[in-house]
Amino acid sequence: MTRREAILDAATRLFSEKGFKDTSIAELATTTGVAEGTIFYHFKSKEDLLLQILEGIKVDILREFDRYIEARPAKRGLDQVQDALLFYLYLAGQMDSQFLLLQSHYLYRLADTNGECRTHLEAIFNCLVDIFEQAVLLGRSDGSIADVPARKAALLLFTMVDGLVRFKNYGLYDASALVAELIASSVRMLQQQEKEGRSRS
Amino acid sequence: MTRREAILDAATRLFSEKGFKDTSIAELATTTGVAEGTIFYHFKSKEDLLLQILEGIKVDILREFDRYIEARPAKRGLDQVQDALLFYLYLAGQMDSQFLLLQSHYLYRLADTNGECRTHLEAIFNCLVDIFEQAVLLGRSDGSIADVPARKAALLLFTMVDGLVRFKNYGLYDASALVAELIASSVRMLQQQEKEGRSRS
DNA sequence: ATTCCAACTGAGTACTCACTCGGCATTTTC
DNA sequence: GAAAATGCCGAGTGAGTACTCAGTTGGAAT
Structure with missing residues (x-):
């Protein structure tokens, strides 16, 4: 090194x-x-150091998710949502310092005045939300997921995994105990509900 | 003043x-x-100032939620969950500086060494999660909410509203556009599903 | 052997910070 | 009205900060 x-x-x-x-x-x-x-x-400065760290995080995260997307097996969209949630949590565990740093307010304040910072943060954020959105869109087309707005559903899934990581970092609640319920809740939130007698127009 | x-x-x-x-x-x-x-x-010091602010936030939040609980109308649990979500978002809008401060990492690091800080944060956190948990428990007993673990479901609801507040603060996404979907998703996540042919023992 | 250069050093610099303290003004107490 | 107490002031202090720069090192090129 x-x-x-x-x-x-x-x-x-x-x-x-x-x-x-x-x-x-x-x-x-x-x-x-x-x-x-x-x-x-x-x-060249302490701030430059921070920005280079952030760039490294962006590169790492984008690479990991690219790899994940390449390697993911063909499944129903609903199952891919579950996989994506688990992968996010796995990655957040592997790259815990990086994910923790991403939650610091300082970065987001810096992003207001520093375009490079903002670019990196947006790229990371979009990448993280995109895998959920892709899975939701797939699920809508294969019928495993109900007709929900994909981006919004993806953002809500993101809030939950992000919150779990936060719980872990702050020690407010044993996050691992929540994983199963997170998956189950996500499925209930998204799955196509088989209801009869819904004919209209 | x-x-x-x-x-x-x-x-x-x-x-x-x-x-x-x-x-x-x-x-x-x-x-x-x-x-x-x-x-x-x-x-007596800058840190003391921060702690007194935190105490004030705790007092304010506990009072507001007490008032809310006193005044809330008799409804099904599922509907109370929706009300609670909206009230949380309303309060986060009213007390935006306070809620923003609650999301700062500094407080949670301080909580590791300062018992008073930790006490306040836990009281606030529990209060915020409790209103969701109460509503879920009510919903389970009145049949509007499925047999989900109440505390865990409440924590997941919390992650979502907390995430929305974060989106608003960081300007990553128009949080208000997510409110309707948050409510709808929460309902799908919790509601009793009418399925037939589920008789067992 | 000499030159060269990138990598590295750490004492020095200018500055900011939280916090102190002696004193001033107003109000309260007797 | 004297004395005490309370609220307030702001220049001063020392510790700590990010950053600089003249100088050292070691290895490669000629």
Whole structure:
């Protein structure tokens, strides 16, 4: 691992755990085992470092979801929704520091003034919502999912997995105990309901 | 409004908009129109100020929800879930700075070391989840809601409204356009499904 | 062997921060 | 009306900050 990568790595962990403002360059330097000057040799400022971390997260997430989409088996849309939910949670577990960092307010405030930041965040957000939307759209066409607005349903699915990750991070509730109910609820929320006597027009 | 209240007010707004660390006492002083010393006359430290804000939020939220519970009309549980969702969103709109502050990571990190902070956050969290849980429990007993685990269902409802508030704050998606779908999805998620041929033991 | 250069160092710099403290003004108490 | 108390002020303090820069290192190129 190059020194630059080591800095990015340690910074991701520290920024996500302690916050951007609460992590000093001095602390990052000692954690990484380099001199302060080395950090500024590789990154032109602390904010630049954050942006490069964010770009790395974007690349990682887009790659992982591309892989997932390539490899996913042919299933009904409703089943793909379940898979997508589980994959999201799996990935959030694997990349926990990165996902935690994505939930920091600082990034979204920065996005107001920094176009690059905003671009990355939107790309990540769209990628995360898209896999749900794709699955919902598929489910609507194969009949496993009711006639719900796909994007909106996808956003609501996102709020739930995102909330679960948050519960885990904040220790407010044992998130793993919620996974099964999340899946079951999502299915009830989306599935085609077989009802008779609905003929009109 | 006393000076102390004015400080609490301005601090709530600044902390939620710019973040705790990114708001200096000097800025808070000029915003409020008092001297820096005045702030430390009323609050023994910046962290103490934050905790007093949090306590105020707790008191406000618990009072509002108590009022809501007192005044809510007799309805089926499923309908009360819808009312509760709408009331949550209404309150988050009314108390937007306070709700925004509640989403800051800083508070949850502070809660790890500060018992008072943790107590307040848990009280707020439980209060917010409880109204959903109560409605779900009622719905299960009046037959309008299926036999779902009440607490878990309530937590999932919470993730959705909380996510909507987040969308609004971050400007990622027009949250108001999601409200109708949120209600509809929640109903589908919870409602008793009339299915025949389900006799077993 | 010499030159060159990218990678790295860490003491130094200018600045911001939360917080203090001695004093001032007004109100309350006796 | 003296004394005490309360509310308030803002320059000052020391710790901590992001960032700079002159200088060192080690390896590759000539």
